[in-house]
Amino acid sequence: MPEKITYPNRLGLKGWVVGGRWGVERYLFILHRLTGLGLVLYFLMHIVVTSSRALGVAWWERAMGAVSGGVFTIGEFLIVVGFAFHAANGIRLVLIELGWLTGKAEEPIYPYKSSLNVQRPFMIVMMILAAVVIVMGGLELFAH
Amino acid sequence: MSMRQTKLWSWHVIAGVVLLVLVGLHMAIMHLNGILNLVGYNPAGEDPIAWENVVFRAQQVTFMIVYILVLAAGLFHGLYGTRTILFELNPSPGVRTLITTVFLILGIGLFIFGSWAAIAARSTALALMQ
Amino acid sequence: MSQTKNQTTDIVFRVRRFDPGQDDEPNYEDFTVPVKPGMVVLDGLWWIKENLDATLSWRSSCRMGVCGSCAMMVNSRPMLSCNTQVLDVADQVLLLAPLPNFDIIRDLVPDLMPMLENHRKQMPWIVRDDGEEQEAPTDQYWQTPHELEKYLQFSYCIKCGACMAACPIVAIDNDYPGPQPLAQGYRYLIDTRDGAFKERKKILSTEAGPWSCHYAGECSSVCPKGVDPARAIQLMKRELVFDYLRLNKKRYQKPACLLPPENRSGRRSEIPEPPAFTVEGAVSNNPPT
Numbered sequence: 162m163p164e165k166i167t168y169p170n171r172l173g174l175k176g177w178v179v180g181g182r183w184g185v186e187r188y189l190f191i192l193h194r195l196t197g198l199g200l201v202l203y204f205l206m207h208i209v210v211t212s213s214r215a216l217g218v219a220w221w222e223r224a225m226g227a228v229s230g231g232v233f234t235i236g237e238f239l240i241v242v243g244f245a246f247h248a249a250n251g252i253r254l255v256l257i258e259l260g261w262l263t264g265k266a267e268e269p270i271y272p273y274k275s276s277l278n279v280q281r282p283f284m285i286v287m288m289i290l291a292a293v294v295i296v297m298g299g300l301e302l303f304a305h
Numbered sequence: 306m307s308m309r310q311t312k313l314w315s316w317h318v319i320a321g322v323v324l325l326v327l328v329g330l331h332m333a334i335m336h337l338n339g340i341l342n343l344v345g346y347n348p349a350g351e352d353p354i355a356w357e358n359v360v361f362r363a364q365q366v367t368f369m370i371v372y373i374l375v376l377a378a379g380l381f382h383g384l385y386g387t388r389t390i391l392f393e394l395n396p397s398p399g400v401r402t403l404i405t406t407v408f409l410i411l412g413i414g415l416f417i418f419g420s421w422a423a424i425a426a427r428s429t430a431l432a433l434m435q
Numbered sequence: 436m437s438q439t440k441n442q443t444t445d446i447v448f449r450v451r452r453f454d455p456g457q458d459d460e461p462n463y464e465d466f467t468v469p470v471k472p473g474m475v476v477l478d479g480l481w482w483i484k485e486n487l488d489a490t491l492s493w494r495s496s497c498r499m500g501v502c503g504s505c506a507m508m509v510n511s512r513p514m515l516s517c518n519t520q521v522l523d524v525a526d527q528v529l530l531l532a533p534l535p536n537f538d539i540i541r542d543l544v545p546d547l548m549p550m551l552e553n554h555r556k557q558m559p560w561i562v563r564d565d566g567e568e569q570e571a572p573t574d575q576y577w578q579t580p581h582e583l584e585k586y587l588q589f590s591y592c593i594k595c596g597a598c599m600a601a602c603p604i605v606a607i608d609n610d611y612p613g614p615q616p617l618a619q620g621y622r623y624l625i626d627t628r629d630g631a632f633k634e635r636k637k638i639l640s641t642e643a644g645p646w647s648c649h650y651a652g653e654c655s656s657v658c659p660k661g662v663d664p665a666r667a668i669q670l671m672k673r674e675l676v677f678d679y680l681r682l683n684k685k686r687y688q689k690p691a692c693l694l695p696p697e698n699r700s701g702r703r704s705e706i707p708e709p710p711a712f713t714v715e716g717a718v719s720n721n722p723p724t
Contacts, residue, residue, distance in 0.1 A: 269661025
């Protein structure tokens with residue numbers, strides 16, 4: 162029997178962005194990952210920087226001085242944006258992945274409605290909530 | 306056979322909920338202070354990172370415990386999440402062990418360091434308030 | 436757009452072709468097909484094979500959306516070619532490609548074996564330990580309509596592979612079984628006739644479990660039968676997590692349905708009695724014993 166010749170056809174990471182006509186939830190998943198990675202990198206540095214408060218006011222002022230102004234304020238705003246999105250989407254994911262927002266299994270009748278339809282209104286509410294928090298944080302950081 | 310993935314994922318979610326509450330509060334104190342006027346947490350004026358405000362929070366036992374909880378939950382949630390993403394890229398078993406070991410050392414190390422800082426900050430703050 | 440029944444439109448079928456003996460990599464070939472209203476993509480493929488190029492290859496069988504053979508990428512979306520009207524999705528060019536995330540055997544034919552092997556690892560059958568009863572049954576395996584509804588939706592899977600093509604995790608992760616095997620694993624896990632929860636729980640606590648699913652939801656968007664594998668996977672996570680946190684009060688002691696022989700009246704107590712017959716003189720086929 163001749164060996165089967167096949168051509169590998171996995172989309173890989175490219176499929177996350179240019180795979181085809183994908184829906185909103187897929188992009189929310191990608192954003193959730195990106196914000197998560199951003200937050201984790203920030204958090205690791207944040208632990209080190211804020212631990213300076215244990216050494217007294219001089220170290221604290223020095224540490225805070227090193228991370229304030231200009232680029233750092235924009236960075237802080239990005240953290241607020243990242244956290245607001247990650248938290249709002251996270252609430253939605255917890256409710257879905259533990260089965261509260263999936264809807265019950267029901268006999269499929271065309272046109273098919275899926276768990277995506279059940280969670281969509283809640284997803285919109287969560288995104289509006291994230292947007293509100295982002296605007297509030299932006300006002301605080303840039304307008305005060 | 307242990308229920309390994311089930312356990313790890315369950316704790317990932319629990320840590321996420323803990324972080325939602327505690328870091329949400331932290332974000333409110335740090336970045337929504339002007340708008341929400343959280344005098345209870347920032348008694349010495351509007352700047353949350355002014356030394357007086359920092360000392361005010363650091364000397365409270367509840368804040369010390371909260372910081373340690375956030376460290377534990379945040380390090381676990383973040384590092385386990387990063388490990389999950391990296392593992393989806395199909396590393397070899399050797400690389401998987403390496404990633405797990407590095408993240409364990411990083412996580413436990415930073416947890417010990419951060420907990421020390423939270424406890425030491427409390428002592429520093431109490432000494433100052435005397 | 437208004438079309439009379441016999442008006443034809445020339446649509447270019449841009450097909451991703453690959454001949455394993457000859458080509459190093461796939462490339463696109465154009466075929467101009469006269470499309471009448473009502474023609475599906477599969478009709479177009481047969482027209483090409485009969486009139487333009489007899490070497491064009493794909494899988495198809497029932498041509499009515501129940502066998503799952505003809506799934507392919509139609510304009511960058513996994514669909515059944517027999518179920519998709521050409522003029523609904525194209526007005527000039529129709530892009531056809533084999534399902535991604537599977538190796539290509541030839542032209543539009545994907546290698547579905549990895550999906551079917553992962554499916555088998557989920558033990559997609561009822562497991563019971565009452566072999567004697569199964570060989571020489573003394574009673575039916577009763578199930579309430581409520582218990583049936585818990586898995587019925589997921590039993591409609593036709594194993595077409597569209598969900599696997601759409602999943603972003605299947606696209607990169609070699610270990611993740613994918614929405615089709617997991618949805619079928621859940622279909623048997625939640626079936627009250629199955630007694631193997633402990634074994635299934637062990638398999639699902641490894642890389643072969645649902646934990647790499649992050650609810651991108653594409654599987655449910657593209658499923659041609661409304662199976663909603665995303666729902667099955669989240670409900671599966673719920674069962675496993677609640678079991679770990681010991682929040683599942685009853686369930687999983689024994690598979691349901693059979694009372695001990697001495698208690699058998701042919702019907703479990705929580706299943707309601709049927710309503711009275713409305714036809715006079717009618718006699719039941721299953722009188723209570």
